[in-house]
Structure formats: structure tokens, C-alpha cells
Amino acid sequence: MVSRIIPVDPFDLVIFGGTGDLARRKILPGLYRRFLAGQMPEDARIIGAARSELDDDAYRAFVRDAVDEFVRPDRKDVGQIDAFLSRLHYVTIDAKGTGGWQELAGLMRDGVIRSFYFSVAPGLFGDLAERLHDHDIADADSRIVVEKPFGRDLSSAKALNATLAEHFNESQIYRIDHYLGKETVQNLMAVRFGNVLFEPLWNSQYVDHIQITVAETVGVGGRGSYYDRSGAMRDMVQNHLMQLLCLIAMEPPSRFNPDAVRDEKLKVIRALEPVEPYQIVRGQYQADADGPSYREDVENPRSLTESFIAMKLHVSNWRWAGTPFYLRTGKRLRARASEIAVVFKDAPHSIFGDEAGHHRNILTIRLQPDEGMTLGVTIKEPGPGGMRLIDVPLDMTFAEALGPESEEIPDAYERLIMDVIRGNQTLFMRGDEVEAAWSWTDPIIEGWEARGDAPKPYEPGTAGPEESQMLMHREGRRWREIR
Incomplete structure (x- = not known):
């Protein structure tokens, strides 16, 4: 039995909280494994965005360490890791302010799928959603990924859904439950x-x-x-x-x-x-x-x-x-x-x-x-x-x-x-x-x-x-x- 890997369409994936624990342990090593499996197209790009003052090279070093720690030894091919890292970029961003947003907007490409992973506290979801639209970074075909908790009770869940709905329709919102x-x-x-x-x-x-x-x-x-x-x-x-x-x-x-x-x-x-x-x-x-x-x-x-x-x-x-x-x-x-x-x-x-x-x-x-x-x-x-x-x-x-x-x-x-x-x-x-x-x-x-x-x-x-x-x-x- 031979499995068939179908590459996805070209994309720009922005990971807010790109230096956080979830990104380091799960998201970035997982993306490397999908790259290794041939599922990532040649012109796909991954952009880390966080408060840390890093440049592209420093972020690639961070991701290399994450791959080294969380990927099986037999899956670590130096040439493949280097090729994967070449697709990575980094922007220092202020989720509640103005810093970094123009730079992020300048990195976005037309004609590719734009996805934004909110690997941050739920309290920042509204700020990120608002700034993505204020700076014309997200469009009608963009997708956002949000992690649990989706509120802590009914009233907060409704408020969170309403906040996201101000800028994205339901078909654009991906509430992720890894189970x-x-x-x-x-x-x-x-x-x-x-x-x-x-x-x-x-x-x-x-x-x-x-x-x-x-x-x-x-x-x-x-x-x-x-x-x-x-x-x-x-x-x-x-x-x-x-x-x-x-x-x-x-x-x-x-x-x-x-x-x-x-x-x-x-x-x-x-x-x-x-x-x-x-x-x-x-x-x-x-x-x-x-x-x-x-x-x-x-x-x-x-x-x-x-x-x-x-x-x-x-x-x-x-x-x-x-x-x-x-x-x-x-x-x-x-x-x-x-x-x-x-x-x-x-x-x-x-x-x-x-x-x-x-x-x-x-x-x-x-x-x-x-x-x-x-x-x-x-x-x-x-x-x-x-x-x-x-x-x-x-x-x-x-x-x-x-x-x-x-x-x-x-x-x-x-x-x-x-x-x-x-x-x-x-x-x-x-x-x-x-x-x-x-x-x-x-x-x-x-x-x-x-x-x-x-x-x-x-x-x-x-x-x-x-x-x-x-x-x-x-x-x-x-x-x-x-x-």
C-alpha cells in the first residue's frame, strides 16, 4: 500500500506567537515534517511574528533548534532542514500597537493563500484580527486559526465569537482542537x-x-x-x-x-x-x-x-x-x-x-x-x-x-x-x-x-x-x- 501525498496550494502562513512554546514544540516541527513529506509547495512561506527582537537568521536558528529537539533523528536531513529554513521569515510585532505591521504587510504576496495562526492568549485575538484588517493584510479569502480556550463560559465564548466575526466570517475561522x-x-x-x-x-x-x-x-x-x-x-x-x-x-x-x-x-x-x-x-x-x-x-x-x-x-x-x-x-x-x-x-x-x-x-x-x-x-x-x-x-x-x-x-x-x-x-x-x-x-x-x-x-x-x-x-x- 503506497500513500499518496498531495501538495497544497502556495501559501503564506503567519504564526503569531511564533517564538512560543506551542510553535516550538508542535507547529514548526510539524511543518518541517510536512515539507519533508513533499506536501509543501516550493513557493510556500512561513512567517514568524512575535514580540522578540529577532531577524530572519536568528529565527531560523530558533527553528533549527526546535526541529533538532522535536523531530526524530532519522527525519533530520541537513540539506532538507536548510531548504525548509530558507522559507522562513520573521517580523517583530506589537499585537496591541503599531510596531511591525507595515513590515508584515510588505511581506504578503498576492495570488497565494494567506493564513494566520493565532498561537497567543485569547485576549489578543481581537487586537490581531483588527490590525490584520486595518493594514489590509487579510483579505476575503484569508483564514485564521485560533487555539483553545474558546472562552471560559458561555458569555465569554459569545464575546469571543462576536469579536472574531467583526473582521472574519465563519468560513474563515478555524477553531483548532488537536484531538x-x-x-x-x-x-x-x-x-x-x-x-x-x-x-x-x-x-x-x-x-x-x-x-x-x-x-x-x-x-x-x-x-x-x-x-x-x-x-x-x-x-x-x-x-x-x-x-x-x-x-x-x-x-x-x-x-x-x-x-x-x-x-x-x-x-x-x-x-x-x-x-x-x-x-x-x-x-x-x-x-x-x-x-x-x-x-x-x-x-x-x-x-x-x-x-x-x-x-x-x-x-x-x-x-x-x-x-x-x-x-x-x-x-x-x-x-x-x-x-x-x-x-x-x-x-x-x-x-x-x-x-x-x-x-x-x-x-x-x-x-x-x-x-x-x-x-x-x-x-x-x-x-x-x-x-x-x-x-x-x-x-x-x-x-x-x-x-x-x-x-x-x-x-x-x-x-x-x-x-x-x-x-x-x-x-x-x-x-x-x-x-x-x-x-x-x-x-x-x-x-x-x-x-x-x-x-x-x-x-x-x-x-x-x-x-x-x-x-x-x-x-x-x-x-x-x-x-
Whole structure:
């Protein structure tokens, strides 16, 4: 199987915050890998823009160091790196003032796609959008990429959308969620809608419940001041986990195009039922020999912000009536793992008797690590001695199934940036999606704040608070083990 790399059209990509951590770790190394794959046309250019006083050569040295640190050794070809760096330019810019804007305007070319990546704090989005138009840098075909957080509640999300809409229409705005760029997430749609095997079973008649887990082993680290104002609900559930839920639960779109897909995702968010307090478990990690507690990390000894959350949701529509969705995410947990598990119901009648044990089919979609999918099926255990049943996986780990080609699979940022250049918004959140998600999220947060609920303590290296296990145990279900 030979993959086909299709170059995109010529472009000028301006990265505001071009010396920042995200640009250094993800955006710039990802662009180099796309250049190496032959996807970047010869006359494409990348322009870094930030407050730092650098010239082109100094910025190229910065990017060379980023490539050296974040690109695999076997992908570092000196000649290719030099060719990539020759496409880079730099402008010292004042996002709130006038400095550098005329210089940036002078670098822009006619006849190419102009894209602007806002890799900065959301508070600067309006300033950047205004100055791009005031200096005639952006035109009607230009695209902007904005990073989360897309507000911290419904009112701020609406204000942010309104600010961007003053200068750009919705078809020009790309709200990036890197989870949607993962290969496995996109394969989820292919598995659902490209195989007659699964779609007839994808409903409450056959699915007992669905689990979505995003577990991290690290703490809040250097993000303490931000995280303590956000917590796991705002930082992860409202965006990442919500988007995974939408892709799992949505109806088949009429066609695979941006608005058709996003229309169906929006219907899922609007169909979410309110969540009662007893359906939510919040937690905070404690100190151990390997690190400080959450409150020590965020330097707030009275913090009531959650570093872990688990919750039970219901989607109120015909397809999913009665099928619960369980979501959990947290920091300082046992293992780093992101997965979706579709747990099918028992066979309506077992012909093998109680001694055969309890067996269920589970479709597991692994986002990280080891991207792939596993379908658990029940078979007879080999050998004599009667009908003993065991569960075995039908495994499609990408690295094994695709062989060397799996090494060429672009990471999420690479794919999403190329989608921006192509003008494909399928994997990006629309403004009404963001607002609908906050409309559902806000009452939940306001509820526990009004009650003064304190997060439950949990030991690092575990699966979270014991109460999160009871969220499922009391209904005869179990979380899949984090490993």
C-alpha cells in the first residue's frame, strides 16, 4: 500500500506567537515534517511574528533548534532542514500597537493563500484580527486559526465569537482542537460510516454503555495559574471529550463535508441531558514521593478546582435513549491513555450455561499511546475439556497493520494545519458548537460552585478517587483499567 501525498496550494502562513512554546514544540516541527513529506509547495512561506527582537537568521536558528529537539533523528536531513529554513521569515510585532505591521504587510504576496495562526492568549485575538484588517493584510479569502480556550463560559465564548466575526466570517475561522486531528479519531468515522458491520449495531438496542477516558500521568506543571482557573471540566471535558462524544454519538451526515458533519455534532450537544450532582465525581491529586499535591502545584492551599472529573451523561434522542455515556479525565493517574470503549450488550440468551462465564464484545478505539482499534470477541478456548469460552482481541494497531507507512502518519497539528491551507473545516469547531457546549457546561459548574462542593482527594498513580469507581459499580458496570 503506497500513500499518496498531495501538495497544497502556495501559501503564506503567519504564526503569531511564533517564538512560543506551542510553535516550538508542535507547529514548526510539524511543518518541517510536512515539507519533508513533499506536501509543501516550493513557493510556500512561513512567517514568524512575535514580540522578540529577532531577524530572519536568528529565527531560523530558533527553528533549527526546535526541529533538532522535536523531530526524530532519522527525519533530520541537513540539506532538507536548510531548504525548509530558507522559507522562513520573521517580523517583530506589537499585537496591541503599531510596531511591525507595515513590515508584515510588505511581506504578503498576492495570488497565494494567506493564513494566520493565532498561537497567543485569547485576549489578543481581537487586537490581531483588527490590525490584520486595518493594514489590509487579510483579505476575503484569508483564514485564521485560533487555539483553545474558546472562552471560559458561555458569555465569554459569545464575546469571543462576536469579536472574531467583526473582521472574519465563519468560513474563515478555524477553531483548532488537536484531538480531532488524531488519525484514530478520523478512523472512528470511517469505521462507523464505511462498514455495514457496525452502523446497524450503533444504538441503544445493542450498546450497553460507552466509556471515554483521557488519563495523564503528569500534574499541572507550569500551567498552575491557568489550570486553577479552569479545572478538568473547562480544560478537557467542554472541548476534547465533548468532541469525542459527538463523533461517537452523532447521526450519519448526509455527506462528508464540513457543515454536514458539524450539524450532526451540534445536534448531539443540544440533546445532552442536564447532569445531576450524584452523577459527577471531582477529585484532586495528593502529594506523594514523586511530586507535590495539586494545591501545592497551583500554590493555592484552599483550591476547590478539580484535577480529575468523572461523570455519567445521557443523550436524549431515539438512537441513545437509555444508554449511558461515562466520561473521565484527570492528571497524575496510573498511566497515560486516551481511549473510547463501546461496550455492547450481552447476547440475549447464552446456550453455554453459567459455567461459560460472562463475556461481552467491546470495541476499543485507542487515541494514545499506540493508536489503533481493538474488537474483543468471544471464542472457544483451544483444547479438550468442554466448551470453555475466552475473550480475544481482533487488533488493528496502526504500527502493526500499516507497517512502515504508519511512521509517515502525520500528527494532529500537521494534518490540521494542512486542512487550513486546503480550506477544509470538517475537523474544526464551529462557533455555534462552542456556544452550545458552554450552554450545557455552565450550569454544571455553577451548581457545584453554589453548593461549595470540594473535590475528593486521590493518590497519584491510581485511577482517581474511589467514588469514581462507584459511579459505575452501583449500576453493575466497571471502568476499563487504565494502563
